[in-house]
Amino acid sequence: MLKNYYPSCLAISVSMLALSACGTSMQARPVADLPPGVAGIWKSNGYGYVLDATEEYPRLFHHTLEFCVEDTDTAALLSYYLTPDNLAYDSEGRAIYFSPTLEDYKIELQSIPRRPQTCGLELASDPLTVFDSFASYMDTHYAFFDLYDVDWKKAAAASRQNISSKTTDGELADILAELIEPIQDAHLSLELKVKGKERVLNPGRSSVGNALRRIAERDGTSIKKLNNQMMQQYWMTDVKKDILNGDGKMMADDMIQFGIVSDNIGYIAIAAEAGYAGKGEYSEDADLAVLNETLDQAISTFNEASAKAVIIDLSVNFGGYDFISRAIAERFAVQPSLAYTKYAADSSNQTPYPISITPYAGSRYTGPVVLVTSNVTVSAGEMLTMALRTQPNVTHVGETTRGAHSDVLEKKLPNGWRLKLSNEVYHDHEGKFWEGRGIPPHVPMQIFKPDNPFEGHVEAILSIIDRIDKGEFSAPSSSKPHHRGK
Incomplete structure (x- = not known):
C-alpha cells in the first residue's frame, strides 16, 4: 500500500489499497480483458466502492447511503490491480477479493444484483x-x-x-x-x-512542521521555502556530509544512504519506502528489485566491516509501501514474528488481519540494531518501526513517531475535489494501538530541537554512535546475533 510518500502527489498522503487516483493518466482496461469471474456488479465490504463491470469498461462509484459519485480515474487504477495474481474468489461466486501487488491483505467485493439507484445519476456540484x-x-x-x-x-x-x-x-x-x-x-x-x-x-x-511554520511567520518567509531548506540540509549536509563524512553511498533514486561510521558501526538512512526505481507510483516490482540491490550492498558493507551495530535512521521518513517496510525489516530480523494487524473500521468484518515478517533468506545483518525515529517518521515508516520492534536485537531510540497508520482512502467530490481520509485500524504485535499517539521509543532522545529543527539531528546521531562505542545498545543474548546471517 503506497501511503504517505513525500516526492509524489504534492507531498501529501497517497495509498494504493485505498485506490488513490492522484492525477493518474492511466486508462481503464476493457472488462473483456479482466480476469474471469469479474464481470458483474460488486459492492465492497467497507471502503465504499461499487464496481460495475457489466459494460465495455469498468465503472467505479464512491457510495454512501446519501451519495454516489462516479470516479473514472479510480476505475482505471482498480482495473490495473484486477489481475489473476491479485484476485481470489469464494467458492459460490458471491464475492471476489483483491489486493495490490506484493500484499496479501484483501478487500472483499460482494456480488449485488444491480447498482444502487443513486449510482450513475447526474449529481449537482453546488x-x-x-x-x-x-x-x-x-x-x-x-x-x-x-x-x-x-x-x-x-x-x-x-x-x-x-x-x-x-x-x-x-x-x-x-x-x-x-x-x-x-x-x-x-x-x-x-x-x-x-x-x-x-x-x-x-x-x-x-512537531517539526509546526516549528518551521513558527519560524516562517517570525521571519516573514514561506513555509515551502523552509521545508525545502530543511530537507536539503538534512539529507545532503546532516546525513551525507556530517554523519557519513562524504564516504557513504546513495542509492534507490537517492532515497537511501548507507556507510560505516566510527570505524565499525553501520549506518543507513531511509527517507521513504517508495520511488526507488524512479518510475513513479505503481511500480512495485521495480521498487522492490532496486531495494534488494541496495540492501545487498548495504548489508555487504556492514558485514565486511564486522559492524558491531547498525543504526537505522528514520528521523525523516515520509512513508510509502508497507511491503517495502517489511522487506527492509526482514534484512535485520533474527526470528519470524507478527509485525502488526489491521482491519477496516467501516467494514462488517473487523477481525484483525495478521501481517508477519520472516528473516530474509539471503544476506542480512543480525547484530545489534539501533532504530532512530522522530515525529517526522510517518505512515509506512511507522510500519517499518512496528516490524523492527518485534525483533530482540533492535533498540528503538529517539522521539515518538507521528501516529498516522491507516492507508489513505480517497474519495472524489461532485466538483472534482478529492478527499483523503483514514478508515483502517492498525495494532502492533502486542495489540497496542498507536494511531494519533505515535509509537514511543524504548530510549527517549531528542532528535530535532523544538525551537529550531535545523539543529539537533547530527548531535543525536553522534551521541548514539558514542553510546554504541561505549558498549550500550548491545543485543540481548537470547537473539544470538551474528553478522553473516542467512
Whole structure:
C-alpha cells in the first residue's frame, strides 16, 4: 500500500489499497480483458466502492447511503490491480477479493444484483451538495473521531449553516479547513482547486512542521521555502556530509544512504519506502528489485566491516509501501514474528488481519540494531518501526513517531475535489494501538530541537554512535546475533 510518500502527489498522503487516483493518466482496461469471474456488479465490504463491470469498461462509484459519485480515474487504477495474481474468489461466486501487488491483505467485493439507484445519476456540484458529500464520506468512513474528540455530526451541522448557493469555492474551502482543523491526522487531506490554483488542506502537522511554520511567520518567509531548506540540509549536509563524512553511498533514486561510521558501526538512512526505481507510483516490482540491490550492498558493507551495530535512521521518513517496510525489516530480523494487524473500521468484518515478517533468506545483518525515529517518521515508516520492534536485537531510540497508520482512502467530490481520509485500524504485535499517539521509543532522545529543527539531528546521531562505542545498545543474548546471517 503506497501511503504517505513525500516526492509524489504534492507531498501529501497517497495509498494504493485505498485506490488513490492522484492525477493518474492511466486508462481503464476493457472488462473483456479482466480476469474471469469479474464481470458483474460488486459492492465492497467497507471502503465504499461499487464496481460495475457489466459494460465495455469498468465503472467505479464512491457510495454512501446519501451519495454516489462516479470516479473514472479510480476505475482505471482498480482495473490495473484486477489481475489473476491479485484476485481470489469464494467458492459460490458471491464475492471476489483483491489486493495490490506484493500484499496479501484483501478487500472483499460482494456480488449485488444491480447498482444502487443513486449510482450513475447526474449529481449537482453546488456548494451545499459538495459540502454534504464531504460530510457523508467522513461520517461513513473516517475511523478516529473519538481519538480527536470530535462530534462530527454536530460539527458538520454547525458548519453547514455557513453555506449557501452563493458560497464561493474559496469560502467553501475555508469552511472545510476550519471543520477538519481539530483532526490532527497526517492522513487526512483535501486536494482542491480555487480559481485555477491548487490548494491542499491538511490539518495534521508534525512537531517539526509546526516549528518551521513558527519560524516562517517570525521571519516573514514561506513555509515551502523552509521545508525545502530543511530537507536539503538534512539529507545532503546532516546525513551525507556530517554523519557519513562524504564516504557513504546513495542509492534507490537517492532515497537511501548507507556507510560505516566510527570505524565499525553501520549506518543507513531511509527517507521513504517508495520511488526507488524512479518510475513513479505503481511500480512495485521495480521498487522492490532496486531495494534488494541496495540492501545487498548495504548489508555487504556492514558485514565486511564486522559492524558491531547498525543504526537505522528514520528521523525523516515520509512513508510509502508497507511491503517495502517489511522487506527492509526482514534484512535485520533474527526470528519470524507478527509485525502488526489491521482491519477496516467501516467494514462488517473487523477481525484483525495478521501481517508477519520472516528473516530474509539471503544476506542480512543480525547484530545489534539501533532504530532512530522522530515525529517526522510517518505512515509506512511507522510500519517499518512496528516490524523492527518485534525483533530482540533492535533498540528503538529517539522521539515518538507521528501516529498516522491507516492507508489513505480517497474519495472524489461532485466538483472534482478529492478527499483523503483514514478508515483502517492498525495494532502492533502486542495489540497496542498507536494511531494519533505515535509509537514511543524504548530510549527517549531528542532528535530535532523544538525551537529550531535545523539543529539537533547530527548531535543525536553522534551521541548514539558514542553510546554504541561505549558498549550500550548491545543485543540481548537470547537473539544470538551474528553478522553473516542467512
